[in-house]
Amino acid sequence: MPRVLSQGKPYLLLFLLLSMNLILMASSVRGVQGNSLLEGAVMSIAAPFLKSASSLSSGAGGLWTRYADLRAVEQENRRLRAQIGSLTLEARAAEETRQEARRLRDLLALRDEAGQEALVAARVIARGASGAARTLLIGTGSRDGVDVNQPVVSPRGVVGRVIEVAPGVSKVQSILDPNSGVAAILQRTRVQGVLVGEGEETCRLEFVGEGASVEVGDVVVTSGLDEIYPKGRILGLVVTVGEAQGLTRYVQVRPEVDLRRLEEVLVLRAPRPEAPGGGS
Amino acid sequence: MTILRAVLALGGVCLLQMLLGLHLPAVARRCDLYSIFTVYIALTRPQRPALLLSSGAGLAQDALAEAVLGLNGFKKTLLAYLVGTLGSLFMLNQTIPRFGILFATALFDPLADLALSLAMGRHFVFPGIWDVLQSGLGNGLVGLLAFWIAARIPS
Numbered sequence: 001m002p003r004v005l006s007q008g009k010p011y012l013l014l015f016l017l018l019s020m021n022l023i024l025m026a027s028s029v030r031g032v033q034g035n036s037l038l039e040g041a042v043m044s045i046a047a048p049f050l051k052s053a054s055s056l057s058s059g060a061g062g063l064w065t066r067y068a069d070l071r072a073v074e075q076e077n078r079r080l081r082a083q084i085g086s087l088t089l090e091a092r093a094a095e096e097t098r099q100e101a102r103r104l105r106d107l108l109a110l111r112d113e114a115g116q117e118a119l120v121a122a123r124v125i126a127r128g129a130s131g132a133a134r135t136l137l138i139g140t141g142s143r144d145g146v147d148v149n150q151p152v153v154s155p156r157g158v159v160g161r162v163i164e165v166a167p168g169v170s171k172v173q174s175i176l177d178p179n180s181g182v183a184a185i186l187q188r189t190r191v192q193g194v195l196v197g198e199g200e201e202t203c204r205l206e207f208v209g210e211g212a213s214v215e216v217g218d219v220v221v222t223s224g225l226d227e228i229y230p231k232g233r234i235l236g237l238v239v240t241v242g243e244a245q246g247l248t249r250y251v252q253v254r255p256e257v258d259l260r261r262l263e264e265v266l267v268l269r270a271p272r273p274e275a276p277g278g279g280s
Numbered sequence: 281m282t283i284l285r286a287v288l289a290l291g292g293v294c295l296l297q298m299l300l301g302l303h304l305p306a307v308a309r310r311c312d313l314y315s316i317f318t319v320y321i322a323l324t325r326p327q328r329p330a331l332l333l334s335s336g337a338g339l340a341q342d343a344l345a346e347a348v349l350g351l352n353g354f355k356k357t358l359l360a361y362l363v364g365t366l367g368s369l370f371m372l373n374q375t376i377p378r379f380g381i382l383f384a385t386a387l388f389d390p391l392a393d394l395a396l397s398l399a400m401g402r403h404f405v406f407p408g409i410w411d412v413l414q415s416g417l418g419n420g421l422v423g424l425l426a427f428w429i430a431a432r433i434p435s
Binding site: 013 | 327328331332335338339342348349350351353354357358361364396400
């Protein structure tokens, strides 16, 4: 202070005194809006720093929040994936149940049509293919009244006949088996023949005369002449009509029933039902 | 004039202004002894002590008059600097120039008040010209009297 009082221009002292008085004024004066001028001045000076600090703080906070959110999203994603897997399994099970219900409903309709006493429902438990033989193993047997030579059908058509019976299971010879033979008739022209399996996916209709009227797409049904299969059950559709070979001609039939996907069947017990519209 | 004498003089100014305010308020409104003290100090003392004493006088006026602390301190400091600067440039030791300076303080005071009020966002009503003239006249006459008395006080 002595140097300030004794040397040079008094600008520094003037500045100090004016500043001191200004600070005193600002600290005691409230502005029109009621805020302290000193506070206002300090806030004005500090505002940029406060804003920067706030921005940095909020930025860091935002980063942390986003990181935490990402972690939460990752966990939620994992949980949702597991949930999706579980729901997918449930949906598949539900779809399976729905399809099974549809099949069983068809079987029930068939059973109602044939009479409850005449039908035994059975589940296909195995498929056999030894050599050219095409057989099925079903989950009903003699205990349920199943016997040899009883026809096995599905809502779509004929499957085959029972060839072996045990108390709880039965073996079914499908119409695809080369050793099988089903008395058949063309629904449209009433041309008769015997349907014999070809072992793979088709059968052939034998004993069809060279002059018989046969076309691709004709429906082949059981004729009932073999006294095994009821009359009028659908066997399949004609897919190939060959040239005449001597007295007969080759007629290839694709079974209406997809034996590879068959799961439930009905065993027809005596008396054999007569299907409506089965022809004469 | 030593610092002690200056401080004593400032005390006397404070006492007189208070007495005037109590007993002769009309005179006190037209005569600012603190401004007269500031002009006297600024014209007779070096600038630094003058600035300090003027600032002290203003702060004392603020404290005693219950004004905003620092308002008169600021004004008196600035007044002392301006008068001291003028005194170093012009011959102001004659009666008429001194009267002019003392008269001008009456105008400087409301102008400074106005500027500071605007700066601080406060309301201020500028006094009428008649009031300013009366204050200038009062400051001038009382100030000349003060100069005359001070000149007769033995150092």
